[in-house]
Amino acid sequence: MSNNISTQHNFDTIVVGSGIAGLSAAITAQQNGDNVAIVERAPPDERGGNTRYTESFWRMKNENEVSEDFEDRFAENSGGWPDLSILEDLVRDKENQPAVLRSLGVVDPNLIATIAEEAPKALKWLKTFGIKFDFLPLYFLSQSTTRMGPIGGGLALVDALGKYADEEEKITWFYETAARTLVQDNFGSVTGIKAISKNNSPLELKANNIILACGGFEGNPEMLSHYVGAQAQFIRPVSRGGHYNRGEGIKMALDIGAAPCGDYGSFHAQPVDPRSKDWEPVVLNYSYGLLINDSGLRFTDEAPALVDSTYEAVTRIIMQQRNGLAYAVFDKKLDDIHNWNATVRTRVPPLESNTLEGLAEQMKIDPAEFLNTVTEFNNACPEVNTDFDPLNPDGLRTEGLSINKSHWSRPISTPPFRAWPIICSNCFTFGGLKIDENARVLNTEGDIIPGLYAAGEVAGIYYRTYTGATSVMRGAVTGRLAGADAALRRNN
Ligand SMILES: Cc1cc2nc3c(=O)[nH]c(=O)nc-3n(C[C@H](O)[C@H](O)[C@H](O)COP(=O)(O)OP(=O)(O)OC[C@H]3O[C@@H](n4cnc5c(N)ncnc54)[C@H](O)[C@@H]3O)c2cc1C
Numbered sequence: 001m002s003n004n005i006s007t008q009h010n011f012d013t014i015v016v017g018s019g020i021a022g023l024s025a026a027i028t029a030q031q032n033g034d035n036v037a038i039v040e041r042a043p044p045d046e047r048g049g050n051t052r053y054t055e056s057f058w059r060m061k062n063e064n065e066v067s068e069d070f071e072d073r074f075a076e077n078s079g080g081w082p083d084l085s086i087l088e089d090l091v092r093d094k095e096n097q098p099a100v101l102r103s104l105g106v107v108d109p110n111l112i113a114t115i116a117e118e119a120p121k122a123l124k125w126l127k128t129f130g131i132k133f134d135f136l137p138l139y140f141l142s143q144s145t146t147r148m149g150p151i152g153g154g155l156a157l158v159d160a161l162g163k164y165a166d167e168e169e170k171i172t173w174f175y176e177t178a179a180r181t182l183v184q185d186n187f188g189s190v191t192g193i194k195a196i197s198k199n200n201s202p203l204e205l206k207a208n209n210i211i212l213a214c215g216g217f218e219g220n221p222e223m224l225s226h227y228v229g230a231q232a233q234f235i236r237p238v239s240r241g242g243h244y245n246r247g248e249g250i251k252m253a254l255d256i257g258a259a260p261c262g263d264y265g266s267f268h269a270q271p272v273d274p275r276s277k278d279w280e281p282v283v284l285n286y287s288y289g290l291l292i293n294d295s296g297l298r299f300t301d302e303a304p305a306l307v308d309s310t311y312e313a314v315t316r317i318i319m320q321q322r323n324g325l326a327y328a329v330f331d332k333k334l335d336d337i338h339n340w341n342a343t344v345r346t347r348v349p350p351l352e353s354n355t356l357e358g359l360a361e362q363m364k365i366d367p368a369e370f371l372n373t374v375t376e377f378n379n380a381c382p383e384v385n386t387d388f389d390p391l392n393p394d395g396l397r398t399e400g401l402s403i404n405k406s407h408w409s410r411p412i413s414t415p416p417f418r419a420w421p422i423i424c425s426n427c428f429t430f431g432g433l434k435i436d437e438n439a440r441v442l443n444t445e446g447d448i449i450p451g452l453y454a455a456g457e458v459a460g461i462y463y464r465t466y467t468g469a470t471s472v473m474r475g476a477v478t479g480r481l482a483g484a485d486a487a488l489r490r491n492n
Contacts, residue, residue: 011037011172011207013486014193016179016249017214018042019051019241020154021456021475023161024122025211026171028483034490037172037205038165039179039195041214041244047175048158049215050428050457053239053279055138056154057147057469063123063133066116066473067146071109073467079106080263080463102446103259103434107461114437115461115470115477122476126150129160139284139343140308142391147469154472177203182210182252182452190256190451209451209486212441213479216429216457217247218267227264227431234324238270238425239279245428249458253433257443258452262460264431268471269315272425273346274325281346283420284311286328288337288390288408290377291422293321296360296369298377303407305393307343312465319424326422327351327363329374332414337390350418359417376401378411385410428471432460439482451489453482 012034015026022038030036040047059067082104089101090109123133136149150156165171176198183192183204192206217223219242224232237243254260273281287303291314300317304310318326330350334340351362356374360367380398387394393407433454434442441452456475 011035011205012490013209013211013483014039014205014207015211015213016193017049017212017456018047018158018162019049019213019215019456019475020157020472021458021479022211022213023158023165024476024479025213025453025455025483025486027161027164028480029209029211029487030170032484032487034487037174037207039174039177039193039205041176041178044173044175046240046244047162048154048241049244050239050241051154051472051475052158053241054154054472055136055149056157056472057138057149058119058123058133058473059145059467059469060119060123060148061146063148064120066119069145070116070467071112074107074112075109077462077464077467078109078112082106099446103442103444105259105261105434107261107463108436110437111435111461114481115474118477118481119473122473122480125480126157126160126476129164131156131160137342139282139345140306141337141339141343142306144306144309145468157472174203174205178248179214180248180252182256184256188450190449209453209489211453211455211479211482211486212249212253212433212458213455213475214249214458215242215245216267216432217250218242218245218426218429220246223247223251224426224429227429228267229265231319231324235319235424235426238272238427242426242428245457247429249454250432253441253452253454256449258449259434259442259444259446260431260460261434262430262432263463266463267429268427268462268466269312269319270425270427271311271315271318271422273348274421274423275348276346278345278347281348282344283328283346283422284343285330285334285340286314286422288334288340289328289330290374290412291318292327292329292363292365292370292373294323294325294363294365296365296373298373298403299326301403302405303393303409305406308468315424318422324423327365327419328422329359329412329417329419331412331417333410334418336388340390344420346420350420352416352418354415354417356412356417359419363419363421374412377405378413380404381409381411428457430460430462430466432458435459435478437481438485439478440485453486455479455482
């Protein structure tokens with residue numbers, strides 16, 4: 001075991017992380033003539049972070065255009081209630097915008113427009129590695145937008161791009177090595193990183209450009225408690241890949257004065273079965289039944305609209321319940337819904353009983369409280385439910401409850417009764433760094449930090465509700481922008 005710091009000097013660009021953002025950045029820089037290294041925390045057979053496990057849907061209506069609602073949805077979710085007196089300077093050209101605006105924690109509309117414009121180009125570029133895109137089935141029975149995905153999902157992206165990087169050793173890899181700190185020269189330019197390799201061996205690498213593509217902080221309980229709050233103890237990454245993302249990319253850049261962007265207190269939430277060992281074991285049938293917390297009470301409208309556009313908000317409310325747990329409860333009528341199994345990806349069977357009391361016992365919930373909740377709900381359901389339509393918001397709404405259910409309300413009355421436990425999982429965190437349209441990181445004074453780029457989850461672009469099926473796209477686009485700009489710096 002050695003504590004000597006080993007230093008290597010010979011890279012134009014170092015990319016930290018090898019998910020879609022890191023691979024896109026590294027290969028683009030390499031294709032533009034850079035000598036590139038990738039520093040990756042995982043061993044080779046687990047490279048690829050979250051990207052390795054994603055279905056990788058892209059919010060597109062065809063291979064040439066993003067979805068109709070793309071920019072509107074981003075605009076709705078671009079910040080909290082930003083100061084309009086500062087935002088009004090967005091109409092000025094970049095050079096004349098005040099620093100307070102350039103570094104403001106809201107998403108620059110120009111960046112979103114760039115992602116929309118660049119997404120089809122990124123998709124075409126990915127096809128040059130043999131990847132094919134199509135409209136693929138996913139775990140919603142109906143959707144509020146259009147989504148396409150690569151055949152084989154994110155793993156196909158990691159495998160195809162990784163194969164290219166490996167062939168003829170086009171890119172130098174440092175596996176099982178975690179970047180920790182950025183190195184700067186006296187002029188403020190970033191010139192390298194300090195990292196830690198196996199057996200606690202420090203390593204320092206130098207380069208003209210550092211591209212941070214090492215994900216969010218979904219795998220870092222300390223940062224999650226700090227930013228998300230005490231209930232963070234009940235959430236976990238939705239896949240194994242998320243455990244590798246511990247927020248160092250964000251932290252090391254903030255430490256040298258980078259401007260934050262994206263909602264640090266929030267993350268993309270998905271409802272999963274805590275009993276499952278699979279990745280992304282979602283339980284997305286709950287809008288047809290009831291959600292009950294471990295006090296035996298309903299606590300939210302289970303069906304405010306189509307589940308694909310509302311599950312994130314509902315799942316965050318599950319996180320707020322005691323023990324961060326809820327149960328999705330159904331009676332036999334769940335089987336009326338054609339293909340409902342597609343909405344449930346846990347392979348652990350549900351709890352099941354022929355009586356509601358028996359189900360309560362299995363859920364370890366007070367039977368009297370549970371029976372009372374179900375009876376109240378049943379009495380509030382519409383008497384006639386022949387309009388029940390699982391594919392569209394059908395307006396079958398309860399009346400008179402303190403929390404009504406807006407659609408698909410039918411009594412829970414016919415055995416067998418079933419229940420799936422649900423917790424909130426963390427797909428990826430929203431807080432990150434503010435970047436410009438070339439993925440260059442801005443400092444808190446609104447100026448570019450020379451030599452520093454952020455791509456993928458490290459670049460914060462989400463507030464409130466995740467604009468679904470845009471994170472892999474963000475990674476590919478910002479990675480390519482960073483790689484191309486980094487290579488330009490070598491030439492200038
Ligand atoms: C199950 C699942 C389903 C999803 N579905 C979709 C979807 O359909 N559409 C969509 O757009 N998005 C989806 N997402 C989200 C999306 O996949 C990710 O946000 C995106 O792939 C992240 O890409 P990235 O390159 O930024 O990070 P990652 O792919 O997570 O890669 C980060 C890499 O950095 C490495 N790393 C971390 N820290 C360090 C360090 N300090 N030093 C060195 N290396 C480090 C990690 O090991 C990892 O390899 C899904 C995610 C999951 C898990």
